Amino acid sequence: MxxxxxxxxxxxxxxxxxxxxxxxxxxxxxxxxxxxxxxxxxxxxxxxxxxxxxxxxxxxxxxxxxxxxxxxxxxxxxxxxxxxxxxxxxxxxxxxxxxxxxxxxxxxxxxxxxxxxxxxxxxxxxxxxRVKDSQEISFLRKASELADIGIEAGIQAIKAGVKEYEIAAEAEYAMRLHGSEGIAFDTIIASGPRSAYPHGVCSNRVINKGEFVILDLGAVSSGYRSDITRTVVVGTPTRKQKKMLEIVSRAHKKALECIHENINAYEVDASARDVLKSEGYGKEFLHGLGHGVGLDIHEPPTLSSSSEDVLKKGNIVTVEPGMYIVGFGGVRIEDLVLVHENYGERLTQAAYYL
Ligand SMILES: [Mn+2]
Missing domain, CATH: 3.40.350.10 (Creatinase/prolidase N-terminal domain)
Incomplete structure (x- = not known):
């Protein structure tokens, strides 16, 4: 066919x-x-x-x-x-x-x-x-469930004194144990100042109390990939950290709410970017809002300010606004979203931990 x-x-x-x-x-x-x-x-x-x-x-x-x-x-x-x-x-x-x-x-x-x-x-x-059929959607749902399992296992393993790669190991082990065919891409565990690197990969850095930790990972099911990011604070967040988390999750929610068939991808990007801009953090949102996901981790359509894509029913895209303050730390919240006629459905569903 x-x-x-x-x-x-x-x-x-x-x-x-x-x-x-x-x-x-x-x-x-x-x-x-x-x-x-x-x-x-x-x-x-x-x-x-x-x-x-x-x-x-x-x-x-x-x-x-x-x-x-x-x-x-x-x-x-x-x-x-x-x-x-x-x-x-x-x-x-x-x-x-x-x-x-x-x-x-x-x-x-x-x-x-x-x-x-x-x-x-x-x-x-x-x-x-770029338009997924029902079989592909079911594989992407499964991959998303596995990513939720991975992110929860990773977050549970976070405490002061633990190394970044140990968190990655826990997350990847949990996904593998539940049937993931592998990792969708190199797991990112970026703590403290390293969380300001949007592509922070994973190091042997020891995580300290009071720091941001970004976990960005994905699973694979029947060849199809998933992508999720959560940001947590080790212990109680400061007022500044709380504010950053609040702004990024508001941007994330805004973008999710405007997703439906036939919307221009740049408009979805703008909806999240406007939230950060209005708080004075426009420049700290260093990347596009999201990308398609399927057999590859980065596929069309692209959600960015320069994108010419229009969202269609059956597209599966990430929504991942972020804010990166060099030397201090960063926040990113990402979900995989299925485009329906009138709404966007979150396929990854792990809690935000706000
Ligand atoms: Mn992504």
Whole structure:
């Protein structure tokens, strides 16, 4: 079905072949997931059967699991590019699009063909992937439940004297134990002044009483990822910390309330940004409000002031306003949100701890 939808789009632009090398795109169209750095290629001719080319080590798994395509093995002495060239000739393709290719592969292909147009067009696949079907939504719900479990385990483990990576370990262990296939991205546990780094990763820093701790993490379920952030204070927050938490959660709530189908993504961003601006913290909100999530942790649509995206039913996006005061600390609150016709539904639901 997804391949048919892609073909329908290809037909509109007179594209007669599509070449897919991104493993998540391969999974999206065939249901076969390989290791993240696998070299494989799915060739979809407009007329004809799609073929998945895989290395010998992936062959059995691909043969057992890949749907809607033939599976061909690339023997160790063959090069994948030669196989692709062979398929292009066999199907007499003249106008091919691709999602991603290494530079050497791209150069190799255009050198081989003088009369074949080979164009990068990721948009065609993102237009499909950005709208989640009911099966994808159920996987994203499961991944979100696991993220809630992770964030709760992480928050429970926080106390003065504990190291950041120990919190990450507790959170990741809890998610894994409940069925997560891995972590959606490198877990961020950023404490004290480090919480002012929006991408603070995780260090061996010892957490102290009275500090902010940002926990930003996600789980994976059936290939689909989740993303949640909570900020807590170790012990009783000061008046300044309380105020920062209050402003960011108000911005978060504002953005959530304005989500519905057909709203411009920049308007959702502005709704949260206006709250921070009106409190004099506009400059401290260093990043866009959010991003789409699915098989990848960062996908379209993008929620930012320069975004040209319009939200559609079935989009799944993060809402993550933040405030970062260098040398002092930061606050970020993030939930994964499913766009419905008239509202946004929070898929991650862990408490805010305000
Ligand atoms: Mn995020």
């Amino acid at each position: 997804r391949i048919e939808l892609l073909k329908r789009e290809m037909l509109k632009s007179n594209v007669d072949g599509y070449l897919i090398s991104n493993i998540n795109n391969v999974f999206y169209f065939t249901g076969f997931m390989d290791i993240s750095d696998a070299t494989l290629s799915l060739i979809i001719p407009l007329d004809g059967e799609p073929t998945l080319l895989v290395p010998p080590l992936s062959y059995t798994a691909a043969k057992d699991n890949a749907l809607n395509c033939l599976v061909n093995v690339i023997s160790t002495k063959d090069k994948i590019i030669d196989k692709i060239v062979q398929k292009i000739k066999l199907n007499n393709l003249k106008n091919i699009e691709f999602d991603t290719l290494s530079t050497s592969m791209y150069m190799g292909l255009i050198k081989k063909f003088k009369d074949v147009k080979i164009t990068l067009n990721q948009k065609r696949i993102w237009n499909l992937r």
